[in-house]
Amino acid sequence: MSPVQQRLAMSRPTQGAAGKTGTWRVFKPVVDKEKCNQCGLCEMYCPDNAIDADLIVDLAFCKGCGICANECPKKAIDMIREEK
Amino acid sequence: MDTIAEIPKEEFVLKCTSACAGCSDALTLRYVLKAAGQDTVLVVPACCTSVIQGIYPNTAFNVPVYNIAFGAAAACASGMSNAFRATGKKTNVIVYAGDGGTLDIGIQAMSGAFERGTDFLYICYDNEAYGNTGMQRSGGTPMGARTTTTPAGKTDAKKDIDAIIAAHSPPYMATACAAYPQDLFKKVQKALTFRGPSFIHVLAPCPPGWRFSTEKSVEMGKLAVKSGMWVLYEREYGKLSINPQSKAAIKKPIPLEDYLAPQGRFKGIDAKTLELLRQHLAKNIKKLSAEAAES
Ligand SMILES: Cc1ncc(C[n+]2csc(CCOP(=O)(O)OP(=O)(O)O)c2C)c(N)n1
Ligand code: SF4
Numbered sequence: 492m493s494p495v496q497q498r499l500a501m502s503r504p505t506q507g508a509a510g511k512t513g514t515w516r517v518f519k520p521v522v523d524k525e526k527c528n529q530c531g532l533c534e535m536y537c538p539d540n541a542i543d544a545d546l547i548v549d550l551a552f553c554k555g556c557g558i559c560a561n562e563c564p565k566k567a568i569d570m571i572r573e574e575k
Numbered sequence: 576m577d578t579i580a581e582i583p584k585e586e587f588v589l590k591c592t593s594a595c596a597g598c599s600d601a602l603t604l605r606y607v608l609k610a611a612g613q614d615t616v617l618v619v620p621a622c623c624t625s626v627i628q629g630i631y632p633n634t635a636f637n638v639p640v641y642n643i644a645f646g647a648a649a650a651c652a653s654g655m656s657n658a659f660r661a662t663g664k665k666t667n668v669i670v671y672a673g674d675g676g677t678l679d680i681g682i683q684a685m686s687g688a689f690e691r692g693t694d695f696l697y698i699c700y701d702n703e704a705y706g707n708t709g710m711q712r713s714g715g716t717p718m719g720a721r722t723t724t725t726p727a728g729k730t731d732a733k734k735d736i737d738a739i740i741a742a743h744s745p746p747y748m749a750t751a752c753a754a755y756p757q758d759l760f761k762k763v764q765k766a767l768t769f770r771g772p773s774f775i776h777v778l779a780p781c782p783p784g785w786r787f788s789t790e791k792s793v794e795m796g797k798l799a800v801k802s803g804m805w806v807l808y809e810r811e812y813g814k815l816s817i818n819p820q821s822k823a824a825i826k827k828p829i830p831l832e833d834y835l836a837p838q839g840r841f842k843g844i845d846a847k848t849l850e851l852l853r854q855h856l857a858k859n860i861k862k863l864s865a866e867a868a869e870s
């Protein structure tokens with residue numbers, strides 16, 4: 492980026508641009524590896540891209556919406572209340 | 576059957592937006608940008624998508640975004656597209672707008688851009704209300720739905736924006752739904768192969784606006800399609816093809832109540848409005864089926 496571009500008042504792509512949204516969570520997804528068949532649907536439907544290609548949930552950002560648990564065909568995800 | 580494997584792993588919506596938990600707008604945008612790729616500019620009029628990007632000087636969107644006044648999105652995209660093409664660039668220009676920004680406030684600029692044959696893709700993600708200002712009714716709100724400005728339920732029908740777009744005869748137009756990301760991905764990819772204007776209307780179930788709990792966003796989109804309230808199709812050079820999911824739903828729909836009951840916005844809907852909604856649905860399906868049979 493040129494010095495001129497750097498001075499432009501525009502936002503730059505950054506992870507965490509809206510903060511660590513994991514702090515919003517009331518329930519957290521917990522995956523039962525025994526039941527999971529690695530279908531990847533949880534990753535596909537997560538609106539926040541909080542599940543990576545290896546199907547690990549990034550709890551720094553997961554908002555706890557529960558879509559992954561609701562859509563899991565194996566019922567392998569439980570939503571567990573966060574202890575705060 | 577589509578496979579998830581076809582969809583690139585690369586993400587252009589970085590972790591993560593400030594969208595409400597379970598937001599279909601965020602889910603839709605994930606797949607729109609996966610399909611469009613890096614060489615893309617988004618033009619976003621005032622809507623939830625302008626708000627969820629993050630806090631200056633940071634943004635969660637990893638493509639250039641031009642945030643613009645409500646009524647100006649398609650006009651801005653026209654100029655941008657012409658400038659790119661004049662300099663030999665193939666950059667995708669995508670307007671990504673809400674239903675309020677499309678069906679109501681941005682309609683004249685959009686109509687102009689379609690009439691001029693602008694080489695761009697216009698995507699309307701439809702959460703059926705003015706979401707980011709607190710769920711006021713829009714032209715996209717269905718009859719019977721309670722919003723903050725229709726506390727007793729909307730008395731007018733949902734505006735048929737797809738028929739209005741079809742009257743401009745674009746090379747490609749389609750409907751999609753956030754609950755069917757693979758279908759959405761394929762339609763965005765396809766739309767971007769056409770020269771000229773294309774349009775995709777995406778149903779985006781919104782937990783706070785429609786008053787259902789966050790884990791049901793995808794489920795709600797599927798119920799919309801299975802009940803026939805939302806029909807998935809594409810129209811290529813005027814030839815309509817209805818998606819297999821919607822063909823199945825037309826043949827054997829689930830009861831409309833299965834879609835309405837989980838949503839607080841339809842709570843207490845009276846029998847007369849329910850019947851009107853049912854008639855509206857039947858009329859739409861009849862019209863689309865007849866057109867598909869002729870195509
Ligand atoms: C001309 C003008 N009128 C009103 C507003 C206030 N406003 C900003 S966003 C918005 C609602 C947008 O609704 P929609 O396009 O459906 O997008 P959503 O928020 O639902 O994603 C309104 C009314 C504005 N920014 N500009
Ligand atoms: S949806 Fe369920 S079964 Fe499929 S990968 Fe995720 S946890 Fe495993």
Ligand code: SF4
Pocket residue numbers: 520536537538539540541542548552553554555556557558559560597
């Ligand atoms: S709870 Fe929601 S945000 Fe968290 S991983 Fe599941 S789908 Fe993603």
Ligand code: SF4
Pocket residue numbers: 593594595596597598599600601623627702706707780781782783784
């Ligand atoms: S109001 Fe609805 S569309 Fe807007 S960010 Fe929240 S869930 Fe998404």
Ligand SMILES: [Mg+2]
Pocket residue numbers: 673674675700701702703704705706713
């Ligand atoms: Mg809206």
